[in-house]
Amino acid sequence: MAERLPVAVLGANGRMGSEAVKAVEAAPDMELVAALGRGDALEAIVDAGARYVVDLTVPDATERNVRFAVEHGLHVVVGTTGWTGERLEGLRALLDEHPGVGVLIAPNFALGSVLATAFAAKASRYFESVEIVELHHPEKVDAPSGTAVRTAQLIAANRAEAGLGASPDATEKQLDGARGADVDGVRVHAVRLRGLVAHQEVLLGGPGEQLTIRHDSFDRASFMPGVILGLRAVGEHPGLTVGLDGYLDLGL
Ligand SMILES: NC(=O)C1=CN([C@@H]2O[C@H](COP(=O)(O)OP(=O)(O)OC[C@H]3O[C@@H](n4cnc5c(N)ncnc54)[C@H](OP(=O)(O)O)[C@@H]3O)[C@@H](O)[C@H]2O)C=CC1
Ligand SMILES: O=C(O)C1=N[C@H](C(=O)O)C[C@H](O)C1
Numbered sequence: 001m002a003e004r005l006p007v008a009v010l011g012a013n014g015r016m017g018s019e020a021v022k023a024v025e026a027a028p029d030m031e032l033v034a035a036l037g038r039g040d041a042l043e044a045i046v047d048a049g050a051r052y053v054v055d056l057t058v059p060d061a062t063e064r065n066v067r068f069a070v071e072h073g074l075h076v077v078v079g080t081t082g083w084t085g086e087r088l089e090g091l092r093a094l095l096d097e098h099p100g101v102g103v104l105i106a107p108n109f110a111l112g113s114v115l116a117t118a119f120a121a122k123a124s125r126y127f128e129s130v131e132i133v134e135l136h137h138p139e140k141v142d143a144p145s146g147t148a149v150r151t152a153q154l155i156a157a158n159r160a161e162a163g164l165g166a167s168p169d170a171t172e173k174q175l176d177g178a179r180g181a182d183v184d185g186v187r188v189h190a191v192r193l194r195g196l197v198a199h200q201e202v203l204l205g206g207p208g209e210q211l212t213i214r215h216d217s218f219d220r221a222s223f224m225p226g227v228i229l230g231l232r233a234v235g236e237h238p239g240l241t242v243g244l245d246g247y248l249d250l251g252l
Helices: 015-026 043-047 059-071 085-096 111-126 146-161 220-234
Strands: 005-010 030-036 052-055 075-078 102-105 129-136 181-183 186-192 198-206 209-217 239-242
Touching: 005 015, 005 043, 005 220, 015 030, 015 052, 015 220, 030 043, 052 059, 052 220, 059 075, 059 085, 075 220, 085 102, 085 239, 102 220, 111 146, 111 198, 111 209, 111 220, 129 146, 146 181, 146 186, 146 198, 209 220
Parallel strands: 005 030, 005 052, 052 075, 075 102, 102 239, 129 186
Antiparallel strands: 129 198, 181 186, 198 209
């Protein structure tokens, strides 16, 4: 039998990390060799013989964790949010110094969400107006969600390619925040509501019509196939990949 992938999970006591621990333990081709929480020394993942790391921590910790893993030659699958353009550039430069190491930064591991984002980006060039509403559980510490930021960036890039600019908006007076956040010219609205897990709607409007592209994660189990897929593929994709779609042939 082939050697099992030795995996360490960071953020192992969190909502996502605890699910990832179970998913790795259940994967026949993987072995969970370390499960670290806040305050545990990162050296433990090296001592445990991990070759793959999953980071599901907090925006303030993820950059340090990922850089540590890359510097030690470990492949990393990252679900944590907070990866600004500047952080990504820094990581790209570090990866150039460590050829062969792969990092996947996946704003969303749910296949339906990855598809919804891809569909929305494609559709956005055919509609005059587009706005994003993301809806999450009230424990979420960041807004807007990483998924919404990524969706807005891809929409803006697709619209720019098609020669389209920002959606029309005659607003002259507003209460602060009433029109949401501006991400690359796309308005993003964040809802935090008890009972929700992770949801997103992209609203596309044209004369006399609306297309809504909605995805719902009702349970964190929805993210686990993507985490496992990422772990199986990351070693075959040296350098930085942003978005699980980078490992999927979506044909879009
Ligand atoms: N890509 C995707 O598909 C998804 C991504 N996410 C993202 O994943 C991240 C985690 O979300 P969630 O699980 O809900 O958050 P939680 O707050 O439940 O979990 C975060 C965990 O990280 C721990 N932690 C903090 N700092 C460190 C550190 N330096 N080393 C190790 N562990 C640390 C925390 O410890 P303590 O409990 O002691 O504070 C906590 O247990 C968020 O950024 C979220 O947006 C969430 C869902 C899906
Ligand atoms: O914090 C969460 O819960 C989620 N975070 C990710 C994000 O910010 O996009 C992914 C998903 O939306 C759940």
